[in-house]
Amino acid sequence: xxxxxxxxxxxxxxxxxxxxALTPAMAASVYFFGWRSLVLLAVTTLSAFxxxxxxxxxxxxxxxxxxxxTGVLLALTLPPTLPFWMAAVGAVFGVVFxxxxxxxxxxxxxxxxxxxxxxxxxxxAGYMTSMWVLPAHGPAGGLTTYSPDAVTSATVLTHHAGxxxxxxxxxxxxxxxxxxxxxxxxxxxxxGLWLFWKRVANRTIIITTLLGMxxxxxxxxxxxxSRAVDPLTATLAGGFMLGLFFMxxxxxxxxxxxxxxxxxxxxxxxxxxxxxxxxxxxxxMMFAILLANMFTPITDYAVSEHIKKKKLKAxxxxxxx
Numbered sequence: 001x002x003x004x005x006x007x008x009x010x011x012x013x014x015x016x017x018x019x020x021a022l023t024p025a026m027a028a029s030v031y032f033f034g035w036r037s038l039v040l041l042a043v044t045t046l047s048a049f050x051x052x053x054x055x056x057x058x059x060x061x062x063x064x065x066x067x068x069x070t071g072v073l074l075a076l077t078l079p080p081t082l083p084f085w086m087a088a089v090g091a092v093f094g095v096v097f098x099x100x101x102x103x104x105x106x107x108x109x110x111x112x113x114x115x116x117x118x119x120x121x122x123x124x125a126g127y128m129t130s131m132w133v134l135p136a137h138g139p140a141g142g143l144t145t146y147s148p149d150a151v152t153s154a155t156v157l158t159h160h161a162g163x164x165x166x167x168x169x170x171x172x173x174x175x176x177x178x179x180x181x182x183x184x185x186x187x188x189x190x191x192g193l194w195l196f197w198k199r200v201a202n203r204t205i206i207i208t209t210l211l212g213m214x215x216x217x218x219x220x221x222x223x224x225x226s227r228a229v230d231p232l233t234a235t236l237a238g239g240f241m242l243g244l245f246f247m248x249x250x251x252x253x254x255x256x257x258x259x260x261x262x263x264x265x266x267x268x269x270x271x272x273x274x275x276x277x278x279x280x281x282x283x284x285m286m287f288a289i290l291l292a293n294m295f296t297p298i299t300d301y302a303v304s305e306h307i308k309k310k311k312l313k314a315x316x317x318x319x320x321x
Contacts, residue, residue, distance in 0.1 A: 010062040017200045018069050018246065021191030025076055025181035025242070028174050032135035033080040034142035037180050043084045045071030047091035048112075055100045064105040066252075070095060073113035073246060076181025077239060077286070078120070080147065081131045090120035110293045111250050114286050121286070132177040171236040182239040192245025201249040204261040205268075209248050212269020213240065220277050228277045240272065243285035253293045257303040264299060268292045 029037040048071035049063060056063045074091055094116025099108040121128045136142035170176050174184025181188070195201035213234065220228035234240065248254070248268050255261045268288045275284025 006060060006062045008062060009065055011065045014200050014251065015065040015069050017195065017198060019072065021195045021200075022069075022072050022076070022181070022246065024187035024190045025184065026072065028184040028187035029076065029080075029180035031141040031143060032174050032183060033133065033180060034136060034145045034147040036147040037075075037080060037142070040078065040080070040082065040084065040087055040180065041072060041075040044075040044078075044087050044091040044116075047071070047088040048074070048095045048116075051092040051095040052100060052104075055096075055104070061104075066105050067095060070099075070112045070116075073242070074116045076242060077113070077117045077179050079128065079131045080133050080180055082120070082124075082127050086120055086124050086127060090116040092116075093119045106252055108252060109297065110290060111247050111253050114247060114290055114293075117286055118290060121281075134177055135175050135183065168232060168236065171233065176237065178237070179239065182242050185236045185241050188241035188245060192241065195245060195249075201245055202251075202254060202261060204258065205249050205254060205265040206244060208262050208265025209244055209269040209272075210235075212266040213272050214269070216270045216273035217277075220273060225277060234273065234276065238276070238283050239285045243268075243272075243289055247285075247289050248292070253296065255296050255300050255303075257300050257307075259306075260296070260299045260303045263303075264292050264296055267295070 026038075026041060029041070045068055048067050052063050052067045071091055074094060075087065078087055078090075094112040094114075097119075098110050098112035098115030099105065102108045133148045136145055136148045138144075142148060171183075172185045174187065176183050192201065192206075196203060196206060214231045217228065217231040217234045221230050229237075248265070255264045268285075271288035271291060272284045275287050276282055281287065
């Protein structure tokens, strides 16, 4: 008797919750940048799905629902005007070389969405560093347009307009140039805090990453370092919120030991601030998380060995008493 065919998609409850949590950011991307944002989201998600489906079909396994999270997260990190074919190539690269090449879901050391974004960022640097648009204006925002026409050459992190209540309000709501889902801190907070409350996103990593970035940014800004923005701007602008709640906490690539979570969280926060301030890449969250992904396995191993040694010493002391 032939074995039954596996389902097309294996839906994991945590991935469903992450997708629900990303809904406010997706809606905000359409409101601020027009309906082209929705098409871009569809392109990356479909491309990611098809890339994984080809591998899953070969191994006679279902597609893991995490691929939809990968597609959505990738789109939310991209400029609104990025050509669709570039977005599709990035999605395929992220899934194939960021996940499937390592054996699929649960075995990938790097966040696939960030692998795809890093590929686009390096390969098509001009589109990823200068093709920014101003959000649509008016009560209806971008709901009445396909894509805003006005083009600007800088994001908030590359051209800080100065500290003011109006600036902070715009950054909080999302009325600033930036990637699709990174401009509205409010939308990301709505989804991120829901994941925090539901314990889908690891609380330790969120708290330590935030503390690490704010502390380092405050030190650099307070010391008057050139290009160092104030901590509130660093928190609200750029991809920090998206990375904080949805990428640093990726259950596959995040640390497993509690002490490792503290170490890696602080590392991501501190490195985000340092990369933003001292490198040519104003958006340091992506590289900080990828670097953390690289060192997470050895950090977990070192912490595990440390715990084992402490237990052995405690047992030896108890036996000799």
